[in-house]
Amino acid sequence: MRWDSQATQVAQPDVLPGLARLNTFIRSVRTPEFAGVTFHEIHAKSALNKVGHTSAMPFTWTINPYRGCSHACVYCFARPSHEYLELDSGDDFDNQVIVKTNIVEALRADLAKKSWKREHVALGTNTDPYQRAEGRYQLMPGIIEALAESGTPMSILTKGTLLRRDLPRLQHAATRVPVDIAMSIAIFDDELQRTIEPGTPSTAARLATVTAAVDAGFHVSVFMMPILPYLTDSAEQLNDALERIKAAGATSVTYSAMHLRPGVKEWFARWLNTHRPDLTPRYRRLYGDDAYAPAAYRKKLAARIRPLIRDHGLAPAVEDPNTGSMGSTAAAQERVVGARVSARDSDGLWRRRPNKERTSAPDGEQPALFAL
Numbered sequence: 001m002r003w004d005s006q007a008t009q010v011a012q013p014d015v016l017p018g019l020a021r022l023n024t025f026i027r028s029v030r031t032p033e034f035a036g037v038t039f040h041e042i043h044a045k046s047a048l049n050k051v052g053h054t055s056a057m058p059f060t061w062t063i064n065p066y067r068g069c070s071h072a073c074v075y076c077f078a079r080p081s082h083e084y085l086e087l088d089s090g091d092d093f094d095n096q097v098i099v100k101t102n103i104v105e106a107l108r109a110d111l112a113k114k115s116w117k118r119e120h121v122a123l124g125t126n127t128d129p130y131q132r133a134e135g136r137y138q139l140m141p142g143i144i145e146a147l148a149e150s151g152t153p154m155s156i157l158t159k160g161t162l163l164r165r166d167l168p169r170l171q172h173a174a175t176r177v178p179v180d181i182a183m184s185i186a187i188f189d190d191e192l193q194r195t196i197e198p199g200t201p202s203t204a205a206r207l208a209t210v211t212a213a214v215d216a217g218f219h220v221s222v223f224m225m226p227i228l229p230y231l232t233d234s235a236e237q238l239n240d241a242l243e244r245i246k247a248a249g250a251t252s253v254t255y256s257a258m259h260l261r262p263g264v265k266e267w268f269a270r271w272l273n274t275h276r277p278d279l280t281p282r283y284r285r286l287y288g289d290d291a292y293a294p295a296a297y298r299k300k301l302a303a304r305i306r307p308l309i310r311d312h313g314l315a316p317a318v319e320d321p322n323t324g325s326m327g328s329t330a331a332a333q334e335r336v337v338g339a340r341v342s343a344r345d346s347d348g349l350w351r352r353r354p355n356k357e358r359t360s361a362p363d364g365e366q367p368a369l370f371a372l
């Protein structure tokens, strides 16, 4: 185990009955580098998760090396997934992170199965694969290599600047399979970002990561998700955000109003009452008992942001016909690869072709949410 020499406390399984029940639990680890965070190491039986056929997500397979996320975004809609482990969806989600330490081996075993059809695999759809823990556990390099070697297309969505570490590896992977990169940047006000996404890299650092990925040859999409009613949704705020996204070199943008499902709503309400109590009545009126902002609000938001996206020369992200993920619309030379229609640029990197037939969502609707 990589952390044997650094562990300062090894907890007993009975401290967290939900984890002990998994029977793949190895141990819990704390280290001074991650004050307040406990990592629970488990052995995954498999790495590839199949998304339910009723899901609105535009992909079928995901990999989540971590459960819980120290990026600690208050609005994170993966929070309720922690409750299955008898952990809470608030502070525990931020500070009790499950690590699938053997995920690369498990993935290689999954990919070697005859039944594996090399469908697109999405990373970062539940929790962030480049959260801080990745700096120590270093699971992503092996995952990227295993997917590329097996001929499996992949997409990565992250808020983590650690992505830069793997850009050379991703460049290499993109010579073999389609690789999509998207950066999640929803908050462009530094003070707001520090309170509502307290564990994330700064907005400026994420924009610099977009530029680094663009310089490495990728068409990068920015996910402005979620847009927070009355906090980040004015025309001026959206215009400023899109200007900075464009300046960073991104080619496309996708957006969505905040979704507050049960298990998230309570934590967001707590944040709102503490930091912006003046907005509590307006949020109560807007969301009521619902998880989604009302259609009227979403239509108004669409009417405001779509012309701005166009004015800044950014494309709305589209669903890719080959990989099923949301991402770049950058033009590329088309080629047919087996059953997939994909694109390989003159620099040899696989990229997806634009799909002019399907927009990210019908007029006035929002595209399917990813979990970031």
Ligand code: SF4
Pocket (backbone or CB within 6 Å): 069, 070, 071, 072, 073, 075, 076, 077, 078, 126, 127, 128, 131, 159, 371, 372
């Ligand atoms: S929204 Fe994404 S980055 Fe933020 S806590 Fe959730 S998984 Fe982590």
